[in-house]
Amino acid sequence: MIIYDVTMTIHEGMQVYKNNPEKKPEYKVTRDFKDSPAHESRLAMDMHTGTHLDMPLHFLPDGQTVETLDLTRVVTGCRVLDLSHVEDAIHADDLVPFNIQPDETILFKTRNSAVNQFDPGFVYLAEDGAKLLVELGINCVGIDGLGIERSQANYGTHKSLLGADIVIIEGLRLQEINQGYYFLVAAPLKIAGAEAAPMRALLIERDNPNAASDENPLISL
Numbered sequence: 517m518i519i520y521d522v523t524m525t526i527h528e529g530m531q532v533y534k535n536n537p538e539k540k541p542e543y544k545v546t547r548d549f550k551d552s553p554a555h556e557s558r559l560a561m562d563m564h565t566g567t568h569l570d571m572p573l574h575f576l577p578d579g580q581t582v583e584t585l586d587l588t589r590v591v592t593g594c595r596v597l598d599l600s601h602v603e604d605a606i607h608a609d610d611l612v613p614f615n616i617q618p619d620e621t622i623l624f625k626t627r628n629s630a631v632n633q634f635d636p637g638f639v640y641l642a643e644d645g646a647k648l649l650v651e652l653g654i655n656c657v658g659i660d661g662l663g664i665e666r667s668q669a670n671y672g673t674h675k676s677l678l679g680a681d682i683v684i685i686e687g688l689r690l691q692e693i694n695q696g697y698y699f700l701v702a703a704p705l706k707i708a709g710a711e712a713a714p715m716r717a718l719l720i721e722r723d724n725p726n727a728a729s730d731e732n733p734l735i736s737l
């Protein structure tokens with residue numbers, strides 16, 4: 517079994533959405549060995565920091581919050597699609613060739629994974645791509661940008677996906693990951709009432725990744 521950590525490392529200098537200084541995490545040591553027998557620290561950060569999950573409340577006023585998430589939605593088989601060639605936005609036409617199936621969990625590997633600083637021109641999922649995923653009835657979609665959409669006036673991508681109860685994962689790091697099937701562990705922190713939460717995201721590959729995985733993407737370990 518091979519475990520890939522596809523999580524962004526949280527630190528004060530990390531990339532944050534639109535490079536907004538208010539969104540930078542603040543890490544503070546509150547006790548250390550100079551005057552204490554223990555080391556303790558505190559972290560203040562936006563819920564959408566680094567690799568994180570968006571819940572419906574992010575864009576829907578009565579939407580569900582993160583502590584209610586059924587973990588079978590994010591501890592599950594998944595498929596990484598290599599969309600490194602996409603320059604700007606992922607459209608429905610880019611997704612059709614992959615023959616995406618109902619209930620699949622799909623992670624987009626794009627050129628976003630190759631950079632560690634915020635790129636205002638990051639690759640995102642266009643609304644027509646989101647609508648296709650809704651029609652197909654997928655379980656979850658993940659992307660390696662800090663947002664799944666960028667400067668869309670009506671937030672159509674978020675609203676389409678969240679309105680259809682599709683889980684959104686943002687901020688994945690997929691540079692080292694090849695296209696194919698994996699087992700995903702993407703449990704967000706259990707924070708009451710929150711519209712989003714950071715996570716440690718893992719992709720697990722069986723020693724023989726070809727064994728049956730093409731036939732049944734919902735592999736079990």
Ligand SMILES: [Zn+2]
Binds near residue numbers: 569686
């Ligand atoms: Zn978010």
